Amino acid sequence: MRIGKVGLIAAGLALPVIFCVLLIMGSGTRRAAGSPPPASPSAAIEVPVTPVVERTVPVYLEYVGTTDAIRTVTLQAQVTGYLLKLAVPDGSEVTKGELLYQIDPRSYQAALDQAKAQADKDAAALEYARASHHRNAVMSETGDVSIDTLQQSASTEHQDNAALAADHALIETAQLNLGYTGIRAPFAGRLSLSQVHEGALISVAGTQLNTLVQLDPIYATFNPPDTDLPDIQKDEAKGVIPVEVIVGQGTTPQYRGRLTFLDNSIGRSTGTITARATIDNPNHTLLPGQFIRVRLHVTDQPNTLLVPQVAVGSNQLGKYLYIVGQGDKVEQRYVTTGADYDPLVAVSKGVAKGESVVVGNLLKLGAGTVVKPVRAKPSQATSTQRGNP
Numbered sequence: 001m002r003i004g005k006v007g008l009i010a011a012g013l014a015l016p017v018i019f020c021v022l023l024i025m026g027s028g029t030r031r032a033a034g035s036p037p038p039a040s041p042s043a044a045i046e047v048p049v050t051p052v053v054e055r056t057v058p059v060y061l062e063y064v065g066t067t068d069a070i071r072t073v074t075l076q077a078q079v080t081g082y083l084l085k086l087a088v089p090d091g092s093e094v095t096k097g098e099l100l101y102q103i104d105p106r107s108y109q110a111a112l113d114q115a116k117a118q119a120d121k122d123a124a125a126l127e128y129a130r131a132s133h134h135r136n137a138v139m140s141e142t143g144d145v146s147i148d149t150l151q152q153s154a155s156t157e158h159q160d161n162a163a164l165a166a167d168h169a170l171i172e173t174a175q176l177n178l179g180y181t182g183i184r185a186p187f188a189g190r191l192s193l194s195q196v197h198e199g200a201l202i203s204v205a206g207t208q209l210n211t212l213v214q215l216d217p218i219y220a221t222f223n224p225p226d227t228d229l230p231d232i233q234k235d236e237a238k239g240v241i242p243v244e245v246i247v248g249q250g251t252t253p254q255y256r257g258r259l260t261f262l263d264n265s266i267g268r269s270t271g272t273i274t275a276r277a278t279i280d281n282p283n284h285t286l287l288p289g290q291f292i293r294v295r296l297h298v299t300d301q302p303n304t305l306l307v308p309q310v311a312v313g314s315n316q317l318g319k320y321l322y323i324v325g326q327g328d329k330v331e332q333r334y335v336t337t338g339a340d341y342d343p344l345v346a347v348s349k350g351v352a353k354g355e356s357v358v359v360g361n362l363l364k365l366g367a368g369t370v371v372k373p374v375r376a377k378p379s380q381a382t383s384t385q386r387g388n389p
Helices: 002-033 106-140 147-180 229-236 378-382
Strands: 045-051 053-068 072-076 081-086 099-103 182-184 189-191 208-213 218-222 242-246 255-262 275-279 291-308 313-315 318-324 330-341 344-349 356-358 371-375
Touching: 053 330, 099 208, 106 147, 147 182, 218 291, 229 255, 229 291, 242 275, 291 330, 356 371
Parallel strands: 045 371
Antiparallel strands: 045 356, 053 218, 053 291, 072 208, 081 099, 099 182, 189 208, 218 275, 242 255, 242 291, 255 275, 291 344, 313 318, 318 330, 318 356, 330 344
C-alpha cells in the first residue's frame, strides 16, 4: 500500500517533465522545417570606404647616407700671446668676421707704434738727404762741390728712401700681427668646444683653439649601386635632379636640395659610386655625421593606383585589402604594393580604379561579410589604427 502511493507520486512528477521535453522538441522540429528568418538590415556593419584613385606620382631612388659639412676649419692663432678673452660661448652660431678669441694685443700695438716712429725718423732723414743732394747738384755745376760729394749725397738719398720703404713694410707687418690677436670666424657656422681658456699662453706652434663648421648648406653623401647609375645619368642629362632628405622613421621629407656630385669611378669591392647632394639647412638642424635617407626624384609615373596605407593588412599569404563588392559584401584582395606616398601607397596589382576600399572597422571583417559602406572622413583614411571605426 505504501509502495503504490510512492509510485503514484513519482508518476505525477514525471508527467510535467515529459510534457516540457515534448514541447521543446516540437518547437525545434517546426523551426528546422521552416526557412531561416531574413537578416535584419541593422545587422550590417557600418564601414568607412574610400575609392582607389589614379594619379601621376614621382618615382624615387632612395638610399641611406650621412651628412658632411661643406667647410670645416680648425681655429689656430698666427701670433703668440696670452688669451685675453673668449668672445662667444662654446657651441655658438657665429657670422663671418665675428670676433671669437682675443689675444693680448699690447706688445703688438707697441711694435706697431715703434715701426711708425722709425718711419717718421727715416722720413725726416730722407727729406734732408733730398735737399742736400739738390744743393750739391747745383753747386757741382759751378765747381764748388766735387763729383764725389755729389755722388755721396745721391747715395744717402737712395739709402734713406729704401729705409723708409722698409719702415712701411714693418708697419704693415705690425698691423697684421696686431690684427691677428683677434681671431675671427672665416665663415658663418657653429663652434665646437673651446680647447683653451682665458690666461692660457697661445703658441703659433699649433695650439688648437676650436673647430668651426658650416651648416648651411650641408652635404648629403650616399652610395648608389652601379645598377642605378644609368637612371641617374639619364635624368641628370635633363637638368638638375631634385633631392629630398628624410630624418628618422618618417616618410615625409624635411629637407630639400639638389644632386651636385657623382664620382668618376665605381668601387670594385662595393659596386657603388659616391654621390653627393647639397641640402638647404637654414635652421641648422642637420649636423655633420648624421644618418639620413636620401631620395632622388628621377622621373614621374602616370596612371598609378593609390590606396590609403591604413587599409593595407598582411598575413602569411601576403598583403591584402578589403574591397566592398556586389551586394555590399566584403572581398579580401591580395595586392602588390609599391612606393609610399604618405598617407597613400601605390598598388600595382589586385585592385582597379574606383573600387571602394575599407579603411575602418577592419578587425571586424572577413570575406563575405555584409557591410554598410559610408564615405570615409579624411582622418579615417590617414589613421594608423586599423581597428578604427
